[in-house]
Amino acid sequence: MAEVIAQEQQGGKQKKKLIKIDMTPMVDLNFLLLMFFMFTTNFTKPNVMDLGLPAKDHNPKPPINDYVIGDKNQVTFILGKDNRVFYHQSNATDLNTSNLKETDFSGINVSKIISEAYKNAPNQKNFTVIIKPTDEANYKNFVDILDDLAISKKERYGVTDIKPWETKVYKELTQ
Numbered sequence: 001m002a003e004v005i006a007q008e009q010q011g012g013k014q015k016k017k018l019i020k021i022d023m024t025p026m027v028d029l030n031f032l033l034l035m036f037f038m039f040t041t042n043f044t045k046p047n048v049m050d051l052g053l054p055a056k057d058h059n060p061k062p063p064i065n066d067y068v069i070g071d072k073n074q075v076t077f078i079l080g081k082d083n084r085v086f087y088h089q090s091n092a093t094d095l096n097t098s099n100l101k102e103t104d105f106s107g108i109n110v111s112k113i114i115s116e117a118y119k120n121a122p123n124q125k126n127f128t129v130i131i132k133p134t135d136e137a138n139y140k141n142f143v144d145i146l147d148d149l150a151i152s153k154k155e156r157y158g159v160t161d162i163k164p165w166e167t168k169v170y171k172e173l174t175q
Contacts, residue, residue: 074128075117081136092165100169110148129157
């Protein structure tokens with residue numbers, strides 16, 4: 001542990017004592033404390049968003065065309081590059097550059113659009129929000145639109161690829 005070494009100086013009246021301290025017990029104690037605090041603390045848990053996916057159907061039935069969602073019973077959001085988001089309520093024949101409107105994530109714009117489309121839907125029970133991210137979209141925008149869905153309390157939504165007819169109109173607007 002600690003050791004005192006006496007050393008005499010020649011020609012002087014005073015004796016200087018050198019002290020040698022063994023740091024091994026102090027290092028052991030520090031490692032024990034470090035391990036104690038590491039094992040007793042709570043590490044941060046990852047934030048997870050519940051997507052509410054349906055359970056897997058073990059007896060799938062063929063799809064019935066009764067569940068086709070009309071143009072006014074849905075709103076489609078297209079996530080583009082540079083944090084741009086577009087929306088429409090049109091089909092392949094009706095969609096053009098005047099129908100594809102742009103909004104942003106500031107404030108409650110997306111939630112307001114969803115609420116207005118829901119109020120104007122002929123069958124509110126089947127109202128669905130469709131999210132279509134492009135290849136240039138970033139993940140943050142996808143999470144932001146899911147947050148806006150949670151804020152507006154709409155549980156019927158789908159995520160799908162952007163269709164070629166939507167890509168054509170989207171490219172016209174972004175170039």
